[in-house]
Structures are given as C-alpha cells and as structure tokens.
Amino acid sequence: MAHKKTLSSLFFQFLLLAFMCFFHNVNGDGLKVGFYEKTCPRVESIVQKITADKISLAPSLAAPLLRMHFHDCFVRGCDGSILIDSTKTNQAEKDGFPNLSLRGFQIIDAVKTAVEDACPGVVSCADILALVARDAIYQIKGPYWPVPLGRRDGKVSIASESATLPSPFANIAQLKAQFASKGLSVKDLVVLSGGHTVGTSHCSTIAIRLYNFTGKGDTDPSLDSEYVPYLKxxxxxxxxxxxxxxxxxxxxxxDESYYTNVLKRRGLFLSDSALLNDPETSDYVKLQAQSLGSTFLKDFQESMVKMGQVGVLTGSAGEIRRHCNMIN
Structure with missing residues (x-):
C-alpha cells in the first residue's frame, strides 16, 4: 500500500540524495543510505518522530545522545555495545567510569520498541543509536547528515575497555593518536571536538585545572585568568x-561559538585547550572563530559520517538484538 509522502519526508529524502553525492564509506563496507528500504522502509520516519517528540520535551538530552554515539564508536566500533546492561558475571561498558554520566538510554529503548513493532528482528540497535544521535541534534536545529545503515550489534561489552575513550584530560598528542587509531584524521579530531558546542559537564572535570593543576594548589595557566574566578x-x-x-x-x-571560546582560552576541558597546541587544529579553531562564512556545520556532517562507520559489524557478523540492553 502506497504511503502519501508529506513535504517533510520529501525534504529529508532530498537531503539524503544530495548528501549521497558527496560522501563515501570509511571502513564501513556494507553500509549504505537506504539499507532498510525493502525490509523496514519506515524505520527512519519512526526514529525521527519518536526522537523529535522526546527531545521537544527534554532538549538537554540531545548532547548526551550525541556523546553516547561517539562513546559507542570509540570502543569496539559502532556496534551498540554501549547499550548493553551489566550482568552478575560481566560489568558492561555503560558502567565504565567515562560512561557513568551518559543519559538518554530510555529514548533508544522507546525507539527500538516502536521499530520492533513495525519490523521485528530487522533493524540493529547500533543503527538506531546512529539515527537517534543525528535526529536529536537536528531537533535542536543542528546539522543533518546522512546515516549509512546496515550495522549489526556486537555481543561483547566490557566496562574496562571504556578506559580507552578520549579523555577530557588528554593532550594533543594523545588525542591525535586515539583518533588516528580509528581511521579519523586530525581535522576530524578538531571538528568532532566541536560537538562540545552543546551540553554540560560536571565541575569534577575541571576541578584539577582550577585548584591543583601541578599538585601545588595552582591553576592551569592555559585557562583565561579572567575566566578562572567565574569558574571558581x-x-x-x-x-x-x-x-x-x-x-x-x-x-x-x-554553532561555531565553541571555537570562539577555545580561542579565548575558555575551553572547559584540557582536551579543548589542547587544540591550540597543534598547528593544524589551532588553524581550524582560528578559522571557525574568526570567519564569517564558517564551514563548521558542513565539516561536522562529513566527520560524523566517517565516525559512524568506524569498526562496524556487517553481513553475518554480530546479531540484531531484540532488546538493546541485552544480547539475544
């Protein structure tokens, strides 16, 4: 039975077709835009509607959902392993220290339930997470990027592996090495750091910079001295x-205002300040902070497509979980 297309759905289809002309897979063989066209044709509209409804009520969850996708992809690849609950015999990723502040799992569960009702056993949790992250950011008037689909869900989730996530305390050499290990460029590093343009973090992530930077009760000199009293x-x-x-x-x-703050030495994390310690990342920060024709939103779209294809499971690898919080 043919479905009447709304102007909104036609607009999204136009965007996807336009983006397909410019993007290619990055270690994401087997993924493609429209992967579920025959097996679950309504999946993207289902995800979009539920995500929009949830984020309209709680817009502060958009940033944590983006971060959840990032954390998933940087441990074992984009395989949905961040969504698995711990058991009596295994402590899972979501209970690793860097992930304890993640929020929004209930939105993933709500979307999965609706997708399972429409297409049982077809769409992976890894794909749902990638779509929800995109749609949540778009709902708060952020950029929209194509999400090549076809990921399968991993069966392994280990809390200790979350220690390999890029740290807010990392220096530029550590950050470059971690991104390179995932096939992501130095430009991807500084672009994806721009995701810090939305969201919040706890005081504990900056306490050492304010009160005991070298163990002598001092303040990090890379912080703007006029900003320190406010933070304290x-x-x-x-x-x-x-x-x-x-x-x-x-x-x-x-928006690109994150880069303006970093250039003013008001980046919240050490990893933000570190972007000024490398010629390539520093040049990008200056470009976005000072340019009237910012390329940040376009660059972010491109880097998110690349990141979303890191270490994916496709074909017969992994599984399609019936519930995102547990393996089948």
Whole structure:
C-alpha cells in the first residue's frame, strides 16, 4: 500500500540524495543510505518522530545522545555495545567510569520498541543509536547528515575497555593518536571536538585545572585568568554535582561559538585547550572563530559520517538484538 509522502519526508529524502553525492564509506563496507528500504522502509520516519517528540520535551538530552554515539564508536566500533546492561558475571561498558554520566538510554529503548513493532528482528540497535544521535541534534536545529545503515550489534561489552575513550584530560598528542587509531584524521579530531558546542559537564572535570593543576594548589595557566574566578564561583574543589555549560552562553545552540571560546582560552576541558597546541587544529579553531562564512556545520556532517562507520559489524557478523540492553 502506497504511503502519501508529506513535504517533510520529501525534504529529508532530498537531503539524503544530495548528501549521497558527496560522501563515501570509511571502513564501513556494507553500509549504505537506504539499507532498510525493502525490509523496514519506515524505520527512519519512526526514529525521527519518536526522537523529535522526546527531545521537544527534554532538549538537554540531545548532547548526551550525541556523546553516547561517539562513546559507542570509540570502543569496539559502532556496534551498540554501549547499550548493553551489566550482568552478575560481566560489568558492561555503560558502567565504565567515562560512561557513568551518559543519559538518554530510555529514548533508544522507546525507539527500538516502536521499530520492533513495525519490523521485528530487522533493524540493529547500533543503527538506531546512529539515527537517534543525528535526529536529536537536528531537533535542536543542528546539522543533518546522512546515516549509512546496515550495522549489526556486537555481543561483547566490557566496562574496562571504556578506559580507552578520549579523555577530557588528554593532550594533543594523545588525542591525535586515539583518533588516528580509528581511521579519523586530525581535522576530524578538531571538528568532532566541536560537538562540545552543546551540553554540560560536571565541575569534577575541571576541578584539577582550577585548584591543583601541578599538585601545588595552582591553576592551569592555559585557562583565561579572567575566566578562572567565574569558574571558581561555580565550582568548589570537591563539587561533583554542579553542571557547567561547555559552550557558555550558547550551550543549547549548535554553532561555531565553541571555537570562539577555545580561542579565548575558555575551553572547559584540557582536551579543548589542547587544540591550540597543534598547528593544524589551532588553524581550524582560528578559522571557525574568526570567519564569517564558517564551514563548521558542513565539516561536522562529513566527520560524523566517517565516525559512524568506524569498526562496524556487517553481513553475518554480530546479531540484531531484540532488546538493546541485552544480547539475544
């Protein structure tokens, strides 16, 4: 039975066709836009509607969902292993220290339930997570990128492996090495760091920079000295609950203002400040902070497509989970 196409769905199809002309797979053999065209043709519209409904009620979840996708792809590839619950015999990724602050799992579960009702046993949780991350960012007026589909779900999730995630305390050499190990370029590193334009983080991630940077009760000299008193007024040394905006004044808007703050030495994390310590990343920060014709949104689309294809399982590898929080 033919479905009447709405203007909205036609617009999204146009976007996908346009993007397909410009993007190619990066270690994502077997993935393609429209992978479920015959087996679950409504999957993207289902994901889009539920995500939009949820994010309209809780827009602050868009950034954590983007971060969840990032954390999934950087451990064992984009295989949905971040979604698996721990058991009596195994502590899973989501319970690893870097992932304890992740939020939005209930949205993934709601989408999976609806997709299973429409197409039982067809669409992977890894694909659902990739789509939800995209649609959540688009819902807060961020960029829209094509999501090549066809990922399969991993069967292994180990908390200790989350220690390999890029750290907010990492220096530029560590960051470049970690991204290179995933087939991502230095440009991808600085572009994807721009995801910090939305969202918040706890005071505990910056306490050492404010109060004990070298172990002598000092402050990180790479922080803007005029910004330090403001941060100290928000965060006491042992504060683990207060939230700070990662992109002050614009943390709910997906834009290039993150780079303006980094250039002012007001990046929240050491990993943000580190972008000024490499010629290529520093040049990009300056370009986006000072340019009236910013390329950030276009660049972010391209880097997200690349990241979403890191280490994917395709074909007969892995499985299609019936429930995202447990292996079959």
């Amino acid at each position: 007024s928000k965060c006491k040394p042992t504060d683990t609950t207060t939230l700070l905006e990662m992109d002050p004044g614009s943390f709910g808007t997906f």
